[in-house]
Amino acid sequence: MLFHTWDFAIFFAITYVVYLFLRPTRYWVHWFFLTSYFFYGWWNKWYLLLLFGTSAIDYLMVIFMERSRTQRRRLLWLIVSLVSNFGFLGYFKYSGFITQQLNALLSWVGVAMQLPDPIAYPNALLGALGVPAAHQFAAVILPIGISFHTFQSMSYTIDAYYRRIPIERSFVRFLAFVSFFPQLVAGPIERSGNLLPQLTNKPPLRGRDISDGMSLFLVGLFKKVALADYFAQYVEKVYAAPDMYSSGALVLATVAFGWQIYFDFSGYTDMGRGVAKMMGFDLMLNFNNPYLADSLGDFWNRWHISLSTWFKDYVYFPLGGNRGGKLFTYRNMVLTMLISGIWHGAAWGFVIWGAMHALGRALTRELEGTAFYRDRVPRIAKQVAVFAFVTFCWIFFRAQSTHDAFLIVKRIFSTGWGDPRFPIAMLVMILGVWTYQFSFESRLRPVLELGIVRVAMAAGMIIYLAMFTGGSSSAFIYFQF
Amino acid sequence: MPSSTFSSNALRLSLRSWAVLAVVLGAIFLVFPRAWSRAQRFEAGTDYRFPYETSNDYWMYRQWCDRAAQQHPYLALGDSVIWGQYAGNNQTLTHYLNASSGREGEDFANIAIDGIHPIAMEGLVRYYGASMEGRKVLINLNLLWMSSPMQDFQGDQEFRFNHPRLVPQVVGRFACYKPNLAEVMSVEAERHIEFFSCAKHINISCFANMPFSDWTLEHPYESPLTALGTSLPGTDVGPQSKPVDWKKRGMGGQDFAWVPLSESNQWRAFTRTLDLLREKGASVFVLFVPINPYLQTDDSRARGEAQAKDAKAWLEGARLPYYCADGLQSVQYADASHPLADGYAEIARRLRECSAFKEWMNK
Numbered sequence: 085m086l087f088h089t090w091d092f093a094i095f096f097a098i099t100y101v102v103y104l105f106l107r108p109t110r111y112w113v114h115w116f117f118l119t120s121y122f123f124y125g126w127w128n129k130w131y132l133l134l135l136f137g138t139s140a141i142d143y144l145m146v147i148f149m150e151r152s153r154t155q156r157r158r159l160l161w162l163i164v165s166l167v168s169n170f171g172f173l174g175y176f177k178y179s180g181f182i183t184q185q186l187n188a189l190l191s192w193v194g195v196a197m198q199l200p201d202p203i204a205y206p207n208a209l210l211g212a213l214g215v216p217a218a219h220q221f222a223a224v225i226l227p228i229g230i231s232f233h234t235f236q237s238m239s240y241t242i243d244a245y246y247r248r249i250p251i252e253r254s255f256v257r258f259l260a261f262v263s264f265f266p267q268l269v270a271g272p273i274e275r276s277g278n279l280l281p282q283l284t285n286k287p288p289l290r291g292r293d294i295s296d297g298m299s300l301f302l303v304g305l306f307k308k309v310a311l312a313d314y315f316a317q318y319v320e321k322v323y324a325a326p327d328m329y330s331s332g333a334l335v336l337a338t339v340a341f342g343w344q345i346y347f348d349f350s351g352y353t354d355m356g357r358g359v360a361k362m363m364g365f366d367l368m369l370n371f372n373n374p375y376l377a378d379s380l381g382d383f384w385n386r387w388h389i390s391l392s393t394w395f396k397d398y399v400y401f402p403l404g405g406n407r408g409g410k411l412f413t414y415r416n417m418v419l420t421m422l423i424s425g426i427w428h429g430a431a432w433g434f435v436i437w438g439a440m441h442a443l444g445r446a447l448t449r450e451l452e453g454t455a456f457y458r459d460r461v462p463r464i465a466k467q468v469a470v471f472a473f474v475t476f477c478w479i480f481f482r483a484q485s486t487h488d489a490f491l492i493v494k495r496i497f498s499t500g501w502g503d504p505r506f507p508i509a510m511l512v513m514i515l516g517v518w519t520y521q522f523s524f525e526s527r528l529r530p531v532l533e534l535g536i537v538r539v540a541m542a543a544g545m546i547i548y549l550a551m552f553t554g555g556s557s558s559a560f561i562y563f564q565f
Numbered sequence: 566m567p568s569s570t571f572s573s574n575a576l577r578l579s580l581r582s583w584a585v586l587a588v589v590l591g592a593i594f595l596v597f598p599r600a601w602s603r604a605q606r607f608e609a610g611t612d613y614r615f616p617y618e619t620s621n622d623y624w625m626y627r628q629w630c631d632r633a634a635q636q637h638p639y640l641a642l643g644d645s646v647i648w649g650q651y652a653g654n655n656q657t658l659t660h661y662l663n664a665s666s667g668r669e670g671e672d673f674a675n676i677a678i679d680g681i682h683p684i685a686m687e688g689l690v691r692y693y694g695a696s697m698e699g700r701k702v703l704i705n706l707n708l709l710w711m712s713s714p715m716q717d718f719q720g721d722q723e724f725r726f727n728h729p730r731l732v733p734q735v736v737g738r739f740a741c742y743k744p745n746l747a748e749v750m751s752v753e754a755e756r757h758i759e760f761f762s763c764a765k766h767i768n769i770s771c772f773a774n775m776p777f778s779d780w781t782l783e784h785p786y787e788s789p790l791t792a793l794g795t796s797l798p799g800t801d802v803g804p805q806s807k808p809v810d811w812k813k814r815g816m817g818g819q820d821f822a823w824v825p826l827s828e829s830n831q832w833r834a835f836t837r838t839l840d841l842l843r844e845k846g847a848s849v850f851v852l853f854v855p856i857n858p859y860l861q862t863d864d865s866r867a868r869g870e871a872q873a874k875d876a877k878a879w880l881e882g883a884r885l886p887y888y889c890a891d892g893l894q895s896v897q898y899a900d901a902s903h904p905l906a907d908g909y910a911e912i913a914r915r916l917r918e919c920s921a922f923k924e925w926m927n928k
Contacts, residue, residue, distance in 0.1 A: 090746040295580045303576050314778045321782070507781035509789055538576055539586050546590060551764040552777035 085126040087301075087355040088308050095123065096359060103363060113257050113283055120263035124228075131227045134172060139262040141168045142237045143255055146244040150251055158245060165241040169234050175202065176226055181430030229269030231427055235394055237262045240276040242398055249277050257283050266360040270352050272370040272390035279365070287364035297362030299542075304354030306545040309553045311513060312348035315340040318510060323482055326492045330502030334492050340506075341482045342475040343514055346374065349388070373521045375474075378466035379452045380445045383474060391427070395420050417449075418442040428481070433489055437480040444473055598763035602628060607797055609633075612654040612663075614675040616798045617805050621728065622769040623755070624762035625797070626678065627693045633674035634696035639926070640676050642686070642697070643705030646854045647677035649909070651808040651899040654800055656906035661913030673703065679805070680727030682710045683835040684718060684739075688731030690841050692756040698845040701925070704838070706887075707854040708872055709902045710831045712821035718742070718830045730755065739830065771795045808905050810896050811860050819901060820865045826875045839885065850925045851880055851887035855912070857898040858891070886921040 085092045099119045106112040125132045145165040149158045174182075179202035187198045207220040240261070243249045252258045261280050267273075322329050322337035329337070350371035357367045370390050377383035384392045400420045406413040418439075425438015451457050457466075483489035524532055531537060578586065607628060615629055633640055641647050641659045649657035659675040666672065681689060683706075690697060711717050715724060718732075721740035726732075732742060734749045744752070755762040771792045772780035781789065811817070826832045842849050853873060858866050873889065880887045890912045897908035904912065916922045 090750045094746075291580045295578055295583055298583060299576055299578045317778055317782055505782075505785045507785040508787075509781040533577075535582055535585075538578055539582055539589065541576055542578060542582075542586050543589050543593070546586075547593065550761065551767065 113260050117256050117260040120265040123265040142241050143258045162245040169238045173234050178430045232271050235273050266356040272368050282365050289364035293364050297358045300354045300358030304351040307347040307351030312344050315344035330499040331496050332501040332504035334496050336504050336506040342478050375471050377470050414446045432486045433480045440477045594760040598759045612660050613800045617801050620679045622766050623693045624766035631696045633676050637674035639673040639701045641673045641703045643677040644681045645679045647705045648679050650903045651804050651806050652906045653803050658909045661910045665917050683831045685728035685731035687834045687838045697847050701848045703850045705852050705854050711824045711829045717824040811898050811900050817860050819860050820862045823868045823872050853889040854902050855890045857901050859895040886925045888919045
């Protein structure tokens with residue numbers, strides 16, 4: 085169920101009315117659990133088994149941790165939790181890719197043996213239990229948003245292990261925390277320290293929450309339907325056959341993709357946060373005008389903030405952070421970025437994308453610390469440089485294969501500009517949004533915050549959506565992660 | 566960790582701002598279609614018929630209906646037979662009716678739409694036919710829409726048909742029509758909020774019947790603002806299809822699987838349309854579209870005639886005047902039901918001689 089569909093509108097209307105009705109009782113958390121499972125099961129009811137299974141294991145492991153008398157025993161339960169989470173994630177998300185690579189390696193070294201498709205393992209078990217082949221699984225299907233809810237659940241066990249958070253006693257509340265539908269499938273990846281207390285102490289619901297939530301939802305809807313889906317049309321056309329296009333189209337499609345993925349993902353987050361806000365819940369900010377960043381470090385403080393901070397807290401710091409000298413700091417930084425790249429998907433393109441960011445971050449960190457860069461280089465030049473680098477990296481993220489990605493890079497530098505047939509309207513929209521964001525971080529901000537300007541902008545968005553975007557319902561890019 | 570809700574954009578509206586926005590939008594939704602209607606030059610000259618390429622522009626159709634109802638005492642409503650698929654705009658039934666009247670103020674307006682089957686026609690009259698209220702409406706009954714279970718919307722096998730945006734979307738929806746919720750909601754919005762049908766009209770008339778985004782990709786260097794100033798397509802002067810008779814098309818030996826009226830969805834929709842028109846105070850005259858007897862097998866023709874007999878009996882029971890335009894010569898048919906120009910002239914002449922028709926006109 086996508087936020088920008090009528091299915092969701094009906095679902096939310098019912099959910100909301102019943103939620104308001106149940107707020108005075110103690111059953112409102114149960115309602116969240118039920119509606120969240122319904123929301124997730126809408127895609128595929130079998131996904132629910134996985135969601136419930138990982139949540140139940142994590143809940144139990146934390147209870148076992150609490151009852152453990154020794155630190156060693158606590159660690160054991162943490163390891164069980166991590167192994168189960170990474171096990172599920174690894175099987176569903178990476179097993180196909182790993183099998184493919186290993187088989188290629190085996191062929192390369194001349195070994196005749198090939199590993200079977202990963203679906204063969206559960207099917208062998210089913211076969212042993214007497215399930216006929218017709219009723220066995222056909223392929224490994226990646227459950228939507230598995231990386232998000234697994235990470236959210238895992239953060240709970242890790243925090244509980246380090247005694248950073250109180251232990252959640254209610255199983256239903258814990259299930260509602262992991263499956264909280266406004267952020268279940270594409271984040272923000274909420275920490276238990278933020279969301280569980282809100283699910284414990286019913287958050288107040290004021291008129292301001294409702295109006296704020298509606299505002300966030302409108303902006304998110306506009307970003308997704310009017311901008312991201314529109315830019316996607318040009319990007320898909322060019323990236324589907326990069327050998328047919330020359331430099332101009334490839335450059336502009338890559339720039340358009342940079343904005344598409346930002347509007348797509350931040351639009352989803354805005355809608356999710358808006359939905360949560362309308363019910364009184366505060367979810368963390370996930371994007372903060374990332375294309376205005378003036379350094380790569382700044383970019384990662386503004387882009388997918390909930391994931392960046394997750395990796396910082398659960399990977400970078402445990403690796404030692406910046407405590408072991410420069411060399412260790414860079415090692416930790418590179419490792420964190422590489423893992424972040426792999427988190428996004430099982431493909432070499434994501435690995436290269438993560439490696440490029442790791443390398444870029446490592447190379448520019450020293451430069452950013454110099455007085456010359458800090459004081460003498462104009463901010464706009466830094467912003468343009470960061471945007472150019474980030475956009476260049478997107479090629480490896482978006483291309484259908486690494487072969488395509490390198491072909492695009494090659495053609496960008498080896499062919500003429502050509503006639504890109506890039507729509508003027510799209511260009512105007514990109515420049516308009518950029519100008520808006522620049523203005524928002526400038527002295528013009530008070531003008532943008534005038535009531536009349538806000539109402540005029542909201543009216544413009546609604547009129548545009550009503551007139552020009554009927555019936556769009558394409559999926560969000562980040563669902564695949 | 567940033568926790569501020571709104572640090573990435575400024576569009577934060579208070580409840581009061583939302584209320585102001587609702588009023589502003591309400592005003593825009595109300596005023597915009599009227600303003601657009603005035604700003605857009607719509608010229609309907611003699612023998613105007615609704616352009617074929619904009620057949621699904623129901624907002625524009627409503628404008629034409631309003632105009633026709635103001636300027637013509639008689640409205641001819643129907644499918645491509647009335648519209649004139651194989652005829653120029655000066656060879657249609659309404660043209661010949663007007664030409665043969667010889668008197669001022671006895672003229673007919675052609676308010677037919679290509680491909681409008683009875684189920685869609687019911688939707689057209691219900692949602693876009695307000696100006697038919699109190700008018701004299703000649704309506705065509707084309708039994709060919711009941712000549713196969715599929716044409717009659719029987720069964721649950723999905724198929725492509727004309728004017729899906731006019732058929733029932735929620736209550737009374739047919740099993741063979743499976744729109745998604747977004748389609749249902751957008752159709753309902755178009756029917757009940759004029760702004761949306763006007764927006765659809767803009768897409769059709771200014772952006773070549775494409776979504777705006779598709780249009781910009783097709784015309785990357787054209788300004789959408791310029792496109793908004795595109796003038797409306799004029800009426801179709803020439804025939805839409807080549808005007809040759811059915812034999813030259815290689816047709817013949819047709820054996821139609823006629824659906825009995827008692828089971829027919831199209832027939833039920835047609836009777837509901839008649840009720841609807843009468844509820845609106847319209848005076849209705851039913852014209853049986855000629856079904857080409859020469860291209861059917863004997864058995865098919867016999868079953869078709871039996872069906873027509875049942876339909877006449879029903880109309881008589883409902884005290885509705887009608888005329889059955891059969892008996893044309895073979896060469897006057899372009900296909901199973903469309904007459905060629907000669908056929909239209911012949912039907913017009915016979916209608917003028919029909920006492921029921923004269924009585925209806927003079928009533």
